[in-house]
Amino acid sequence: MERSAGVFAPQWRLTSIGIAVAISLFAFEGIAVATAMPSAVRDLDGLAFFGWPYSAFLVMNLVGLGVAGQWCDRVGPRRPLLTGIAVFTVGLVTAGSAGHMAVFVLGRGAQGIGVGLASIAVFQIVAIAYPPHLRPKALAIISAAYVLPALVGPIVSGMITAHVGWRWVFLGLVPLVLAGGVTLLPALRTSPAPGRTSARGSRKPLFxxxxxxxxxxxxxxxxxxxxxxxxxxxxxxxxxxxxxxxxxxxxLPRGSVRLRRGVPAVVAVRGLLAGAFYAVESVVPLTLVTLHGFGTVASGLPLLAGALGWWAGAQAQGRIVKVARPSLLRWGLTALACCFVGMAALCLPGAPGWPVYVLWILGGLGMGVCVPTTGVLVLDQSAEDETGANSSALQISDVTAAGLGTSAAGVLVGATAAGSLGFGAGMAVLGVAAAAGCAAAAVGASRTAPVGERTAVGLNHPAP
Known part of the structure; x- marks a missing residue:
C-alpha cells in the first residue's frame, strides 16, 4: 500500500505542495525580473549598470549553492531553508524599495543567495522525506513547478509593471514566499540532521x-x-x-572533467546539457525573427512549447520504472541532440521556420527527462551525509554551464552583427556545437551508474 501511494498522499501532501509553491515562486521571480528590469533601471537612472543585477544574482547564487551543500549535510535542511527564504525575502524587499541602483543590485544579490540556500535544502527534503521509489515523482514536481511561471510569468509581471509599478513584481511575492515556507514546516520538523562535520566546508563560499x-x-x-x-x-x-x-x-567532485563513474559523471553530464540547452534557447526568438520573419509573439511561442514539453518529460520520467536511469538519461540527451541538429538545419537558406515548434517540444521533452533523472542519480548514489554537497555540485554545474552557454551564444550573435559571420551560419554552428555536446554526454551516460552496478554486472556475467 505504501508503495502505491503517490507524492500527494496524505503523509506527503503538504511537503509536495510546499516544494511546488516555493520553486514556482523562485522561478517566477527569475522570469519576471527580465520584464520588470527595463522599467527599474530607468526609474533608478541605472541604465549604464543594466547587467549588474543579473551578474550579482549569478555570483551570489553560486555562493548560496556553495554554502548550502555542506551546511545541509551538517545540520539538515531546516535552518538552510528558513535562512534562504528569509534572505530571499529581504532581497525582494530591498530591490522593491530601492531608491538607488546600488541598493537594487544588493537586493538582487540577496535574492541569489536565498535561492541558492533554499534550492539545495528543498533537494535534501526530497532525499529525506520521500522513499527512494517516489524520488523521481518528487523531482518531477520541481521540474513542473518551472512550467507555470514560464507560461504566465512574462504576462503577469508585464501587467504588474504597467499598471501597478515594477516594485510590486518584487514586493508582491513576499507574502507568497512566506506562505510557501509555512507549508514545508511539517517536513522540516521531522527532518533529521545527518550530523556531518567537515573542516573543508568553510572554504566553499570563497571558492x-x-x-x-x-x-x-x-x-x-x-x-x-x-x-x-x-x-x-x-x-x-x-x-x-x-x-x-x-x-x-x-x-565539483573530483573526476568530473573526466566523467569519472558515479556522481562526478552525473555532475558533468548535467553541465553539458544545461550549457547546450540554454545557449540555443537564448537565440530561438532572435533566429525566428531574423531568418524567418516571424513576429514578436510567434517567435516567443516555441519557448512556451518547450516549457510544455519539459513538463511532459518530467512527468514521464517519474512514471517509467522499468528502464535504468542511465538509459533514460541517454534517451533524453538523444532527444536534445536531435532537437539541436534540427535547429541548425532550419538556419540553412530556404528552410522553413515552423518546424521549430515541434523541435522545441522535443528539446523540452529531453530536458524534462534529463534534469530530474540526474537529480535521482545523485540522490541514489549519495550517502546520507553527502546529499547536500552532491546536490550543490549538481546545481553549481548547471548554473555555471548555463551562464557560459548563453554568453557563448551572445558572442556568436555579436560576431554576426559585426559582419564576421553570417547570422544563419553562426546559429547553425551553435546548433551543431550544442548537439555535439549532448551526443558526447549521451555516450558517457553509462558512466552515471554507480560503481557498484558495474561490479555487480561483472559478478553476474563473468568473462569466459
Whole structure:
C-alpha cells in the first residue's frame, strides 16, 4: 500500500505542495525580473549598470549553492531553508524599495543567495522525506513547478509593471514566499540532521565566489570581443578562466572533467546539457525573427512549447520504472541532440521556420527527462551525509554551464552583427556545437551508474 501511494498522499501532501509553491515562486521571480528590469533601471537612472543585477544574482547564487551543500549535510535542511527564504525575502524587499541602483543590485544579490540556500535544502527534503521509489515523482514536481511561471510569468509581471509599478513584481511575492515556507514546516520538523562535520566546508563560499566572479569576467570578455576590443578580451579571459577553474575544482567532485563513474559523471553530464540547452534557447526568438520573419509573439511561442514539453518529460520520467536511469538519461540527451541538429538545419537558406515548434517540444521533452533523472542519480548514489554537497555540485554545474552557454551564444550573435559571420551560419554552428555536446554526454551516460552496478554486472556475467 505504501508503495502505491503517490507524492500527494496524505503523509506527503503538504511537503509536495510546499516544494511546488516555493520553486514556482523562485522561478517566477527569475522570469519576471527580465520584464520588470527595463522599467527599474530607468526609474533608478541605472541604465549604464543594466547587467549588474543579473551578474550579482549569478555570483551570489553560486555562493548560496556553495554554502548550502555542506551546511545541509551538517545540520539538515531546516535552518538552510528558513535562512534562504528569509534572505530571499529581504532581497525582494530591498530591490522593491530601492531608491538607488546600488541598493537594487544588493537586493538582487540577496535574492541569489536565498535561492541558492533554499534550492539545495528543498533537494535534501526530497532525499529525506520521500522513499527512494517516489524520488523521481518528487523531482518531477520541481521540474513542473518551472512550467507555470514560464507560461504566465512574462504576462503577469508585464501587467504588474504597467499598471501597478515594477516594485510590486518584487514586493508582491513576499507574502507568497512566506506562505510557501509555512507549508514545508511539517517536513522540516521531522527532518533529521545527518550530523556531518567537515573542516573543508568553510572554504566553499570563497571558492563559489571565485567561480562566480570567473563566470562574470569570462562573460565580460565575450562582450569585449564582440565590441572589437580584442586585447581587453584576452586579458579578461586570462583572469577569468583560471579563477573559474580554481573555483570549480573545489566545488565539483573530483573526476568530473573526466566523467569519472558515479556522481562526478552525473555532475558533468548535467553541465553539458544545461550549457547546450540554454545557449540555443537564448537565440530561438532572435533566429525566428531574423531568418524567418516571424513576429514578436510567434517567435516567443516555441519557448512556451518547450516549457510544455519539459513538463511532459518530467512527468514521464517519474512514471517509467522499468528502464535504468542511465538509459533514460541517454534517451533524453538523444532527444536534445536531435532537437539541436534540427535547429541548425532550419538556419540553412530556404528552410522553413515552423518546424521549430515541434523541435522545441522535443528539446523540452529531453530536458524534462534529463534534469530530474540526474537529480535521482545523485540522490541514489549519495550517502546520507553527502546529499547536500552532491546536490550543490549538481546545481553549481548547471548554473555555471548555463551562464557560459548563453554568453557563448551572445558572442556568436555579436560576431554576426559585426559582419564576421553570417547570422544563419553562426546559429547553425551553435546548433551543431550544442548537439555535439549532448551526443558526447549521451555516450558517457553509462558512466552515471554507480560503481557498484558495474561490479555487480561483472559478478553476474563473468568473462569466459
Amino acid at each position: 563559489a565566489l571565485l567561480a562566480g566572479a570567473g563566470v562574470v569576467v569570462v562573460q565580460s570578455a565575450g562582450n569585449a570581443l564582440v565590441a572589437g576590443r580584442t586585447t581587453l578580451a584576452v586579458l579578461l579571459l586570462a583572469v577569468g578562466l583560471p579563477a573559474l577553474g580554481a573555483g570549480l575544482r573545489e566545488l
